[in-house]
Structures are given as structure tokens and as C-alpha cells.
Amino acid sequence: MNTYKKVYIMELTQEIKDIMSKGVPVEYTSEKALPKKEALELVDKLLEANIPVLGGEVVDWDAKGILSYNYDGWYCNFFPEEALADYVCRSVRKAKEYLYAYKVDEVLFVVGFDPDFSKEKYQHLIN
Numbered sequence: 001m002n003t004y005k006k007v008y009i010m011e012l013t014q015e016i017k018d019i020m021s022k023g024v025p026v027e028y029t030s031e032k033a034l035p036k037k038e039a040l041e042l043v044d045k046l047l048e049a050n051i052p053v054l055g056g057e058v059v060d061w062d063a064k065g066i067l068s069y070n071y072d073g074w075y076c077n078f079f080p081e082e083a084l085a086d087y088v089c090r091s092v093r094k095a096k097e098y099l100y101a102y103k104v105d106e107v108l109f110v111v112g113f114d115p116d117f118s119k120e121k122y123q124h125l126i127n
Contacts, residue, residue, distance in 0.1 A: 054076065
């Protein structure tokens with residue numbers, strides 16, 4: 001009998017890659033930040049690709065003109081026994097609620113996602 005570990009590996013679509021290519025590098029990180037409109041587009045494309053949004057952070061230009069985190073943000077952990085499709089929908093809904101509610105102009109958003117998401121990989125985060 002063959003046994004295997006079920007892993008959900010999603011492919012980044014060209015549309016996701018194109019949106020991410022528009023991102024502005026965040027100082028001292030490998031992350032890219034997007035204006036609200038593009039961040040919302042990215043979240044929609046992640047939903048289509050069945051990739052959950054793990055969370056996000058807000059970045060802003062400091063007094064020296066350096067793009068850095070302003071310590072605002074959100075996260076969305078999955079629940080034990082939650083189906084992947086349910087987690088994807090819930091995480092996208094939470095991301096959109098946060099993005100639409102954030103009323104400060106001239107900020108950018110880092111949207112956190114993992115195309116190689118699997119419950120096994122993130123098991124340590126379950127309470």
C-alpha cells in the first residue's frame with residue numbers, strides 16, 4: 001500500500017507574477033509593497049489560484065524617504081480541521097476587509113502568501 005503526505009502546491013499564475021512585478025521593494029527585505037488597488041487585485045488572483053492570504057503589513061515612507069513598515073497589519077491563521085478552500089475564502093475576505101477599511105492615503109501594502117502552502121508546513125501555528 002502506498003502512503004503519501006498530502007501537500008497543496010499551487011502555481012503562481014502569470015497574472016500574480018505580473019502584479020508582484022509592479023511592487024516597490026521594502027528597504028532591507030525581499031518583500032514588495034503594492035498600492036491598495038494592486039493589492040486588492042493580487043488578493044483576487046490569489047483566490048482564483050486557491051492560495052490563502054496569510055496576512056499583510058502596511059508600509060510607508062519615513063522622514064528620510066525610505067519605505068519601511070509602519071507596524072499596522074493583519075494576519076489570518078487557519079483553524080484545525082478547516083478545509084483549504086474555506087481557509088482561502090476566509091483569508092481573502094479578511095484581507096479585503098482590512099484593505100478597504102484602511103483609510104490612510106499614500107501607503108503601500110505587503111500581502112503575505114505562500115504558493116507552497118500546506119497545513120503540515122504551518123502545523124506549529126495552530127493553537
